[in-house]
Amino acid sequence: MKNKSFIIKGDIIYSDTPEKLLAVKDGYLICKDGISGGVYESLEEIPEIYRDCDLIDYSGKLVIPGLTDLHIHAPQYAYRGIWTDMELIDWLNFHTFPEESRYKDSDYAKRAYEIFVNDIKKTSTTRFCAFSTIHVEATEILMDMVEESGLKAYIGKVNMDRNSPDTLRESTGESYRNTLSWLEDTGKKGYKNVLPILTPRFIPSCTDELMTRLGEIIKDTGIALQSHLSENKGEIEWVGELCPDARFYGDAYDRFNCFGGEGNKTVMAHCVWSSDEEIGLMKKNGVFVAHSPSSNSNIASGIAPVRKFMEAGLNLGLATDVAGGTTLSVMRIMTDAIQVSKLYWRLVDDTKKPLTFPEAFYLATEGGGAFFGKAGSFREGFELDAVVLSEDNIPTVLSDLSLCERLERYVYISGEMPVEHKFVAGEMLF
């Protein structure tokens, strides 16, 4: 459908506030030139100017905003669900780095990324921030495919110039030059859906000199940045040794202009062990946290203090972190986030209330969507991303469920179930 103005009829749910869902049975969702015109309870309420738009009838189906995955490693999707019995640094060295080295072979990259893009397209995700590998050609293959898919994404060529195997390490100059030529290339392509994002893997993989140059690129271009922060205790100690002058891990980025601030968009994955000082700097600099509960459990990192982030008013969304996480489903991440927040409350700090279902939904939609501007809501003025959910294969004897109960059930039990229809910025993908 090329016409980006239409009306969707269905059982519509989105966040009214971070704590509260807004549900409209048999409601009407307006899309005008790809932008939401709001949700109305009846045809009569719809403003005159929208009345002649086509109506797409999804009566009886749940319609929710598309979800955002704030942190995923596209090349790691190939080996999701294996080698799970390890902690971060061993897992990187024994499995992740050798596997990522394969993406030097663009043919391999093409076959692997085809599966990744095909699979993520089916999920409830409409926007995501992805790492590729250090390889420019493979990165552009991925960007081309995502552009073609209609999904919106920030995608980053990874920078690594130390503490990496020979097969996955650039010289500082090479890393810098390749980044510049990659930015130039992608700038010429005129992408509508995909944007490049600077992607120093993490402090242990990047020399001070490389970080300095990346920080300068940000100063020159205002490009966004994604990386990892305070995931694992061993990792944090290592950063302390590598950067003796940094006051804390986040400061090791900040010293190089790689930690938000001055309107620079930055997202950091994990923040499991972020100190109050680090959280304070994230708040000050507007850094987004990509909360990755599945990955943090799988790699035995711990539980990120998500309530603390919320109390501090941080920008915050959810992330699958494949292949630390094993699923592309941000719905599964919602339930994992709730579960670990309950364990955190029970076992670590009983002043930090567990996430509620509406709160997890907010993080998965508007929370993460904010990294892309106005996305993740059906409120007027937001880019219209919507997914339509079929409950046809959930047989039930319960006939009196509310819309919110139906949504909660769907999120808890849908697993990898494909969504039925997907719209991104008013474009119908299927």
Add this chain to the structure above:
Amino acid sequence: MKNKSFIIKGDIIYSDTPEKLLAVKDGYLICKDGISGGVYESLEEIPEIYRDCDLIDYSGKLVIPGLTDLHIHAPQYAYRGIWTDMELIDWLNFHTFPEESRYKDSDYAKRAYEIFVNDIKKTSTTRFCAFSTIHVEATEILMDMVEESGLKAYIGKVNMDRNSPDTLRESTGESYRNTLSWLEDTGKKGYKNVLPILTPRFIPSCTDELMTRLGEIIKDTGIALQSHLSENKGEIEWVGELCPDARFYGDAYDRFNCFGGEGNKTVMAHCVWSSDEEIGLMKKNGVFVAHSPSSNSNIASGIAPVRKFMEAGLNLGLATDVAGGTTLSVMRIMTDAIQVSKLYWRLVDDTKKPLTFPEAFYLATEGGGAFFGKAGSFREGFELDAVVLSEDNIPTVLSDLSLCERLERYVYISGEMPVEHKFVAGEMLF
């Protein structure tokens, strides 16, 4: 297939020890009259006496023992995945008890249990221990359906004579008499697959007098028993108030001959907060623990110390605990058990090593299977339960995965994916 003697060819995996998987590529699994004759690497190795059995060729597919779900509430399947933002006692009072009251209506029970049995039949589970409700008729409807399905199960009419709503509370005499008549009824039915099991809901729902009578039934008949133990801190305090003479929660069962011992088979769900003394008594009495990690996270109970149970040598298996858990998939429970054990190690006690994948697999197969006698393994002499897994819809670029890696991946990402074929005690269900 009524002939229970055959040979299955496939990529066969089962536990060699609790810590180690045994994998045979293109192996041959013998079934003789429903009992395993062991696994062989080549046709030539197969003993003469089995050579003329039919060969069922599942080459290239994973073949593993059927899984056991040691604790599930069949009537709660209808509302899995909703009302998740609550702790145990509120969740029981506001939702579970009203819903279970509906099973007084046998027509409702029939419709709900049909969905439950149909869905659990598709999973990797071949054996399970289920609660029904207090209602005898509905319980027998469930038992008849499971008998017909070919799955093996212990199923229990629930006993409740206090602290329950009027709609879900029996008088003591009624509870006792109904239990006796239910046992008499089911005794006459000549079930092959289904056995009754005594099911006092938990101490707060059962008076001392009722528990005394149930203990006498055990003394008279040797019938097995299932219940709940030390799930939630508030619950444990309540038991302390209700049973001031009991030294600990488990002792409140033991005083009534309802806690194993003398060859009596007992399984207790949860044991999240079991003291060393309670664990000691479970060991002494041979009580099985039904470890329910998903449920324990969902209802914010905590993390059961599974490594401690293993070190103490307890009988131990896994459980979905629907609808505290939201899934029928014991595979999902395996990965949840691993994840929470990693969090326990990281956040609670770093002397308790996380579960490994092979250990979780052992618990899901032989560990829980032991409640049914010799089940959950392909070693010679075990009842032959097998499930055949299709990886057809897991597209991949990795061509060199080992059998164990393929199994690990399947378990982590299969979600609610139905198994391709299922055998229970040598009977092919599909």
